Amino acid sequence: MNKKLQVYYFSGTHWDREWYQSFQGFRYKLVKMINELIDYMESEPGFEVFHFDGQTIVLEDYLEIEPVKRARLEILIRSNRIKIGPWYCMPDEFLLSGESLISNLQLGHKISSQFGSKAWDLGYICDIFGHIAQMPQIFNGFNITSSLLARGINEGDSSAFFLWKSPDESECITFNVPENGGYGAFSSRVLGYDDAGPVIVADYVSRIKEYFDSEMKRSSLPFIVAMDAHDHQSVHKETVKIIKTIRDSFPDMEVHHANLSDLFKTISSEYKERLQTIYGELNKTLRANETMVLISNTLSSRYPLKKDNDICQTLMEKWTLPLHLISSLNGNQIQHTYLEIATKHLLQNHPHDSICGCSIDQVHKDMEYRFDQVKMISNEVINDSLSNEYKNIVKSNVHEKLLCVFNPLPYDREELIFVEIAFDKNYPTTFTNGFGYQFINSFLILDDKNNEIPYQICEIKKDYTVRTQNQITIKADVYKIGFNAKLSAMGTTGFKIVPQKGNVRYFNNSKLNINEAENEFIKLSINSDGSINIKDNRNGREYKNLLTFVDDGEIGDGWYHCNSIQDSCFVSKNDAMIERIICGPSFTRFKITKFITIPKNMEYGNPQIKRSDEFVQMKIESQITLSSAENFIRVETTIDNTARDHRLRMFFPTGITSDKYFANQAFCFNERDTGIDISTATWKEPEVHEKQMASIVGKRNSKGDGIAIASDYGLHECAAFNDNDGNIAITMFRAFTKTVLTNGEDGGEILGKHQFSFSLIPFTNETSFAKLQKTNDCLSTGVNATVFNTNLNGEVELIVVDNMNSDVNNSVSSFNENKSSIENFHNLIGSYIKIDSDSVCYSTLKVPESGEENCAILRVFNCSDENATAKIRLFRNIKSSCFTNLLEESIMNILPQSEAANAIKSANSSDFTEMSGKICDSKNQIEFDLPKWKIATIKICFE
Numbered sequence: 001m002n003k004k005l006q007v008y009y010f011s012g013t014h015w016d017r018e019w020y021q022s023f024q025g026f027r028y029k030l031v032k033m034i035n036e037l038i039d040y041m042e043s044e045p046g047f048e049v050f051h052f053d054g055q056t057i058v059l060e061d062y063l064e065i066e067p068v069k070r071a072r073l074e075i076l077i078r079s080n081r082i083k084i085g086p087w088y089c090m091p092d093e094f095l096l097s098g099e100s101l102i103s104n105l106q107l108g109h110k111i112s113s114q115f116g117s118k119a120w121d122l123g124y125i126c127d128i129f130g131h132i133a134q135m136p137q138i139f140n141g142f143n144i145t146s147s148l149l150a151r152g153i154n155e156g157d158s159s160a161f162f163l164w165k166s167p168d169e170s171e172c173i174t175f176n177v178p179e180n181g182g183y184g185a186f187s188s189r190v191l192g193y194d195d196a197g198p199v200i201v202a203d204y205v206s207r208i209k210e211y212f213d214s215e216m217k218r219s220s221l222p223f224i225v226a227m228d229a230h231d232h233q234s235v236h237k238e239t240v241k242i243i244k245t246i247r248d249s250f251p252d253m254e255v256h257h258a259n260l261s262d263l264f265k266t267i268s269s270e271y272k273e274r275l276q277t278i279y280g281e282l283n284k285t286l287r288a289n290e291t292m293v294l295i296s297n298t299l300s301s302r303y304p305l306k307k308d309n310d311i312c313q314t315l316m317e318k319w320t321l322p323l324h325l326i327s328s329l330n331g332n333q334i335q336h337t338y339l340e341i342a343t344k345h346l347l348q349n350h351p352h353d354s355i356c357g358c359s360i361d362q363v364h365k366d367m368e369y370r371f372d373q374v375k376m377i378s379n380e381v382i383n384d385s386l387s388n389e390y391k392n393i394v395k396s397n398v399h400e401k402l403l404c405v406f407n408p409l410p411y412d413r414e415e416l417i418f419v420e421i422a423f424d425k426n427y428p429t430t431f432t433n434g435f436g437y438q439f440i441n442s443f444l445i446l447d448d449k450n451n452e453i454p455y456q457i458c459e460i461k462k463d464y465t466v467r468t469q470n471q472i473t474i475k476a477d478v479y480k481i482g483f484n485a486k487l488s489a490m491g492t493t494g495f496k497i498v499p500q501k502g503n504v505r506y507f508n509n510s511k512l513n514i515n516e517a518e519n520e521f522i523k524l525s526i527n528s529d530g531s532i533n534i535k536d537n538r539n540g541r542e543y544k545n546l547l548t549f550v551d552d553g554e555i556g557d558g559w560y561h562c563n564s565i566q567d568s569c570f571v572s573k574n575d576a577m578i579e580r581i582i583c584g585p586s587f588t589r590f591k592i593t594k595f596i597t598i599p600k601n602m603e604y605g606n607p608q609i610k611r612s613d614e615f616v617q618m619k620i621e622s623q624i625t626l627s628s629a630e631n632f633i634r635v636e637t638t639i640d641n642t643a644r645d646h647r648l649r650m651f652f653p654t655g656i657t658s659d660k661y662f663a664n665q666a667f668c669f670n671e672r673d674t675g676i677d678i679s680t681a682t683w684k685e686p687e688v689h690e691k692q693m694a695s696i697v698g699k700r701n702s703k704g705d706g707i708a709i710a711s712d713y714g715l716h717e718c719a720a721f722n723d724n725d726g727n728i729a730i731t732m733f734r735a736f737t738k739t740v741l742t743n744g745e746d747g748g749e750i751l752g753k754h755q756f757s758f759s760l761i762p763f764t765n766e767t768s769f770a771k772l773q774k775t776n777d778c779l780s781t782g783v784n785a786t787v788f789n790t791n792l793n794g795e796v797e798l799i800v801v802d803n804m805n806s807d808v809n810n811s812v813s814s815f816n817e818n819k820s821s822i823e824n825f826h827n828l829i830g831s832y833i834k835i836d837s838d839s840v841c842y843s844t845l846k847v848p849e850s851g852e853e854n855c856a857i858l859r860v861f862n863c864s865d866e867n868a869t870a871k872i873r874l875f876r877n878i879k880s881s882c883f884t885n886l887l888e889e890s891i892m893n894i895l896p897q898s899e900a901a902n903a904i905k906s907a908n909s910s911d912f913t914e915m916s917g918k919i920c921d922s923k924n925q926i927e928f929d930l931p932k933w934k935i936a937t938i939k940i941c942f943e
Contacts, residue, residue: 004254005222007212008263009243011236012051012229014127014183015058017089018363019353020741027061029232034062037235038072041081046240048257050082051229054124056111057089057348078116083259085112085119086142091350093125093132094299094692095306095716098666098935099317099844099859101135102886104347105142106849109887121261123147123172126183126229128352129295130692133280134667137170137935141886146264147172150182150292152282160218160225161267163275164282167668167865167933173264173275177227178215179289184230186211191228191242205249212250221271223263224253281670283692285685293685297561299692299717300647300731301357302364302747303754307714308371309355310695310780312346314713315378318408318781321846322490323385325856326832328847329876329942332388334381336851342377345370358558360739361747386784389492393788399428401497403445406784407487410835410842410872413778414486416587416627416634418458419785421497422466422476429499442504445483446496453495454506455483456584483586484629487783489834490845491875497787506585515578517588521631522762524624530576530592532624534633536762539705546760547635548572548651549620550729551598553611557738558748561647561690564602564609572596572620587627594620602645616642632710632761632775639756641735644749648732652760653725654707656699661720661728662769663693667843667861668933669769675722689719690731695776697728704765710776712757732756770839770863777842832875835860839868840930848939849888854879855941857888862930870930877923877943884937894928894938897921 013033018026041047052058063070076082088107091100112119123139123146125131130152139147147164153176164174178185190207215224228236236242239257246255256262267275286293320339327334349367353359390404401421407413429442440460445453459480466476487493512518515526523535527545535542549572556562576594583589596618599611618640625634639648662671672691680687697718698708709718709730717731733754737744759779761772835842843859862868881894894917917928923943930936 004252005224006263006266007224007226007246007250007253007255008260009186009226009239009246009255009257010051010229010260011047011049011239011257012083012183013053013233014229014231015053015055016231016353017057017061017348017351018366019359022360022362023061023366026232027065030058031062031065033232033234034058034073035066035069037082038069038076040235040237041076042072044237044240047235047237048081049259050235051120051124052082052084053090053126053229054085054087054108054120054122055089056084056087056108056119059084059111059115074115080117080259083120084115084117085109086121086123086144088344088347089351090125090127091347092298092352092355093128093135094130094665095309095355096350096666097313097317097694098134098138098861100313100346100350101138101666102141102859103343104350105138105886107343107347109142110849120259121146122259122264123149125149126177127151129298129356131282132665132668133670134166134168134170134665134933134935136164136172137166137168137667137933138886139172140170141935141937143885143887145172145268146261147174148177148260149174149282150177151294152284153278154284154287155179155218156287157284158278159220159276160215161221161223161271161275163272163277165277165279167280168862168931168935173267173272175225175260175264177225177292178218179286179292181227182292183227184233185291186226187228187230187233187236190226191236191238205245208246208249212253220274221267223267225260225263281665281692285680285683285687287683287685290684295358295559296688296690297556297717297734298352298356298358298559299690300561300734301558301736303714303733303750305349305355305357305364305367305371306716307755308368309346309349310713312371312374312378314780315375315382316342316346317844318777319784320378320381321844322408323382325845325847327385327388329854329856330388332385334384336847338377338381342374345373345377356558357748358740360742361745364747382784386786390786390788399424399499402788403495403497404786404788405485405487405493405495406786407490407493408781408784409774409777410490410831410833410845411774411778412487412489412834414484414629415778416482416625416630417485417487417783417785418480418482419787421479421481421787422464422789423479424789425463425475425477427477427499429501431503441477441479442500442502444498444500444504445481446498447486448494450496453483453485454585455481456506456582456586457481458582482582484627489831491831508584508588514580515590517583517590517626519626519628519630522626522633524588524626524633526578526590526592526624528575528578529573530578530594530620530622531572532633532760534707534760534762536705536764538764539703541701541705541762543652543654543707543760543762546652547592547622548653549596549732550649550651551596551618552647553599553602554645554647554734554736555602555609556734557736557740561688561734564611566608566610568599568611570596570598581623585628587625589626590624592622592624596620598643598646600643611645618642618648631763632759634759634779635757637756637758638753639732640753641733641749641751644735644751645737647734649719649729650732652707652709652728652730654699654728656701656706656726657724658699658701658726659722661697661699663691663698663718664696664769664773665692665694667863667935669696669773669863672720674720689721689729690717691719692716693718693730695780696772697730698761698763698772699726699728700765706763708761708763708772710759710761710772710779712759712776712780714756715758768838768864770841773841773863830875831873833858834873836871836873837868839864839866840870843935852941855939857884858938858940859935860930860938861935862933865932867932868930869927870936871925871927872938873925874940874942875924878919878926879941879943881917881919881926881938881940883917883928884939886935886937888937888939890939892917894919894926
């Protein structure tokens with residue numbers, strides 16, 4: 001073992017793609033920086049290595065301007081003098097799905113290989129505002145076993161080097177950069193570099209000693225990392241001289257100007273047993289220094305961006321990628337380039353300063369364009385795929401319609417769905433509402449066994465323009481209906497819509513007051529102030545005064561929420577207007593309208609900052625829906641933000657005084673303490689109540705019963721308080737004027753209307769985290785409803801209703817001339833994949849990154865603390881199957897059942913878990929054991 005103290009000099013740059021300048025502004029600097037870097041490294045072989053911030057997107061951005069310099073750049077990369085990857089761009093972790101993080105790393109590795117290099121095998125996350133619990137497992141999936149990070153870990157609680165473990169026990173040897181100066185600590189504290197370049201410092205040798213001494217206090221290991229990779233900095237041409245000075249001045253130290261991976265290999269082989277172990281998410285605030293603060297409230301900045309991102313991620317992961325695969329397996333090859341373009345547009349919105357909403361307005365305007373591209377490309381792929389799915393449909397009855405509902409999730413579902421149906425103006429059967437006051441089309445909905453399904457009409461749009469094929473339009477009467485549907489796993493369920501002579505009415509037989517609704521699971525009641533009460537009929541527990549809104553002031557920015565010393569807080573306890581707008585056997589819906597009077601803006605006067613004496617009204621309208629078949633309440637809220645400089649939160653008094661609550665994030669749930677640690681009051685950055693939620697937050701009592709709030713999109717900031725009511729709060733939005741390095745801009749105020757969609761889920765002690773996750777997945781993913789007509793010429797046509805702003809999703813399709821009979825339709829389409837496990841959740845299904853034909857990549861995860869068995873049934877026989885890592889490299893074959901049994905018998909006991917996967921004798925089913933919180937990626941090739 002080398003007895004000398006080892007010093008690793010880290011040269012690089014932290015490159016924010018967009019932040020206090022737009023992308024184009026930062027790229028202008030980037031091109032100059034890389035040009036200078038290439039020239040200098042070619043002329044100075046003594047400068048050994050430069051790190052591109054763990055990113056590869058900078059290469060694309062640069063070469064779009066300087067394509068002729070690719071060869072020169074590539075030589076430096078191939079020779080490992082410039083380290084690139086493993087990321088495409090450095091993302092936020094708390095705001096993104098697990099699939100987005102995986103796609104980001106996959107693309108970073110792909111681009112690295114295109115430059116003749118392996119991606120840097122270090123998990124470089126130097127400037128992310130906290131870290132998710134499953135990040136070590138994700139890194140391990142890319143053969144990354146070490147990481148360098150900042151933020152979320154406190155020097156008072158941990159050493160500079162520690163062992164970071166995920167809930168499944170995956171681990172990374174991790175270095176936490178100094179809190180004072182962070183990833184540029186050495187250059188800023190020792191050498192005096194600032195944004196303008198080097199500052200002459202006469203005594204920098206003594207400063208080096210001070211730096212080394214402070215670093216040795218942070219760790220008992222004989223290693224020091226000299227971080228010289230500050231924001232947007234160019235290559236430091238003095239580095240070779242500085243390293244020589246260190247070697248001459250400190251002969252008892254060995255100095256390396258090298259890839260940090262070498263350091264972690266040494267620690268792994270010689271010092272791993274000495275490392276402190278830290279589990280799970282890293283979200284601690286900072287004690288004394290001010291450089292690497294956690295920055296908690298980006299979770300609630302610029303709500304529209306968060307909403308669009310969640311919608312786009314769901315589109316890609318649950319719709320576009322799986323349907324692209326299904327389409328290709330069915331012989332309809334959709335160009336994969338579309339998905340690559342959509343993926344890049346989405347990932348380009350994921351850098352931490354972008355998705356976090358803490359940049360200038362122009363940055364976030366650019367993001368809107370990228371999100372729009374993802375939506376438009378995804379919708380075209382989805383439409384093309386479903387068009388191929390339904391190409392053989394034929395009908396004979398002119399006025400009979402066929403409703404095809406596609407469920408993209410691999411679970412059977414029974415839930416309330418909404419569909420828009422365009423009826424011909426000459427529809428043959430009608431009845432009247434009252435004595436001729438309103439004519440209504442009379443029709444039945446039948447399932448595949450011709451059972452009648454009750455439905456409710458939500459809305460009728462007369463003489464509505466709809467498109468049939470190409471640019472051809474007709475006038476029709478469009479009915480929006482809702483009904484409870486039983487849907488097959490990942491596939492199409494068909495329903496017939498047939499004319500019915502006479503009256504078609506369905507009545508709700510429940511005997512409740514005008515402000516109440518009830519099914520076998522839940523009793524819902526609306527209070528006069530617009531809050532709601534939920535009684536869980538399964539255990540008798542009642543949750544009162546839910547859905548209360550609280551508004552306070554905001555003098556912060558995209559990073560932080562801050563109240564002024566002289567603040568005022570407003571609670572929505574005034575009377576509300578309560579309407580029961582739909583009541584029937586399928587569902588009951590209420591509309592609650594209330595106005596909160598709040599200050600118009602913040603006044604920055606002298607000597608005080610306070611909310612203004614001028615007031616405005618903010619309208620909050622919520623539609624509350626209870627289905628006859630569901631064990632949760634759906635809520636859709638529209639808020640017209642008319643005020644500036646304020647924060648709006650929803651409060652849910654759970655009545656559960658437990659000191660724990662839970663929230664989900666990528667591939668797991670975390671249990672946290674309620675309230676805050678009051679000892680942090682003296683810290684530079686005290687703890688705040690607000691923490692991350694991916695989409696779900698909730699509490700359980702000592703018996704295991706409780707309530708969860710599950711958001712369809714956009715809501716990511718929650719808080720749980722130590723109070724007598726067991727309150728959970730969710731931040732709807734923050735409105736602020738301050739943006740970085742400006743005199744203020746309007747974008748962060750997010751004035752105007754905003755839509756929110758979420759559910760309140762009371763649950764029993766039998767309800768698992770996986771059950772909550774699957775319920776949330778169903779609601780956020782939705783279904784696709786396509787209605788087919790037969791026109792007067794006997795030809796099948798699709799009537800397309802414009803539903804861009806609706807809660808129904810109809811697809812645009814085209815058809816060929818091959819047609820089968822309607823009687824065969826229900827045998828034509830079944831489930832493509834079905835997952836049978838209470839604890840195993842689905843992540844995505846896609847074409848392999850290699851593009852290999854007739855194969856699929858399936859990703860699932862065990863959403864529990866216990867080992868689970870996954871049973872997966874597929875629509876075709878399996879030729880071969882294997883577990884892969886996240887690079888989709890095979891790590892273990894899944895054998896046919898007979899071979900798997902023999903392999904288990906001959907295996908050592910330590911290998912049993914790994915050998916437990918098998919292809920069942922039916923040849924279209926896989927079974928395998930999945931340890932707690934484990935992510936599994938399976939490659940399946942079909943016969």
